[in-house]
Amino acid sequence: MMKENNMDGYEKVEQYNEKKIESLSKHYENIITELGEDINREGLQKTPERVAKAMQYLTHGYDLDPAEILKGAMFAENHDHMVIVKDIELYSMCEHHMLPFFGKAHIAYIPNGHIVGLSKIPRVVDAFARRLQVQERLTDQIMNCIQETLNPKGVAVVIEAKHMCMQMRGIQKQNSTTTTSSFTGAFEKDSTRKEFIALISHKMS
Numbered sequence: 772m773m774k775e776n777n778m779d780g781y782e783k784v785e786q787y788n789e790k791k792i793e794s795l796s797k798h799y800e801n802i803i804t805e806l807g808e809d810i811n812r813e814g815l816q817k818t819p820e821r822v823a824k825a826m827q828y829l830t831h832g833y834d835l836d837p838a839e840i841l842k843g844a845m846f847a848e849n850h851d852h853m854v855i856v857k858d859i860e861l862y863s864m865c866e867h868h869m870l871p872f873f874g875k876a877h878i879a880y881i882p883n884g885h886i887v888g889l890s891k892i893p894r895v896v897d898a899f900a901r902r903l904q905v906q907e908r909l910t911d912q913i914m915n916c917i918q919e920t921l922n923p924k925g926v927a928v929v930i931e932a933k934h935m936c937m938q939m940r941g942i943q944k945q946n947s948t949t950t951t952s953s954f955t956g957a958f959e960k961d962s963t964r965k966e967f968i969a970l971i972s973h974k975m976s
């Protein structure tokens with residue numbers, strides 16, 4: 772059953788929209804048949820519904836409000852040094868092939884009177900990643916959301932990801948990684964950006 776939506780949408784994440792699942796399942800039944808399979812085969816009988824639920828989960832970001840997520844835990848604090856959350860696992864879906872791309876996000880901001888609860892940063896990443904995306908837009912959306920909501924002195928976002936559409940099909944390059952980055956404010960300054968890059972490159976023992 773669907774629960775009522777919160778301001779930020781959290782409550783919805785593990786809930787399935789029954790109407791949507793039913794309709795998606797019918798479409799997947801046709802797709803599986805078109806692919807040449809027998810939809811009545813034992814192992815496939817529940818597959819349309821399973822796929823529908825998986826797809827709803829993989830795109831649940833549409834039900835979330837990333838700005839509200841951040842606003843849920845902003846605290847007045849006079850800390851004016853760089854805050855970095857690195858190695859945030861990320862799973863998204865490429866909007867061209869609807870195949871996964873996945874990797875890590877590294878995010879930093881320099882507070883300007885407010886800090887944000889640390890868990891909210893990966894939550895913002897997920898809210899934008901769990902949609903049909905391109906890596907560049909995902910990077911910019913995370914940056915813009917933090918900049919506009921928290922109003923820090925600057926935001927830096929780096930995403931490193933592997934795209935299944937380049938590995939399982941198409942050009943079939945198994946080892947290529949795509950890196951995208953976006954910077955605002957203080958991070959447009961060379962020395963600040965270099966400090967950030969050095970800190971995300973440092974491996975914890």
Ligand SMILES: Nc1nc2c(ncn2[C@@H]2O[C@H](COP(=O)(O)OP(=O)(O)OP(=O)(O)O)[C@@H](O)[C@H]2O)c(=O)[nH]1
Pocket residue numbers: 865866867904905906907934936937941942
């Ligand atoms: N810039 C960008 N491109 C992406 C991303 N994900 C997938 N793509 C690319 O989207 C492009 C779509 O190109 P098309 O030529 O229309 O599609 P295609 O014939 O399936 O392309 P190939 O993958 O080269 O076989 C491909 O080059 C993909 O590699 C992304 O996050 N960012």
Ligand SMILES: [Zn+2]
Pocket residue numbers: 865866867868869870934936937
């Ligand atoms: Zn793709």
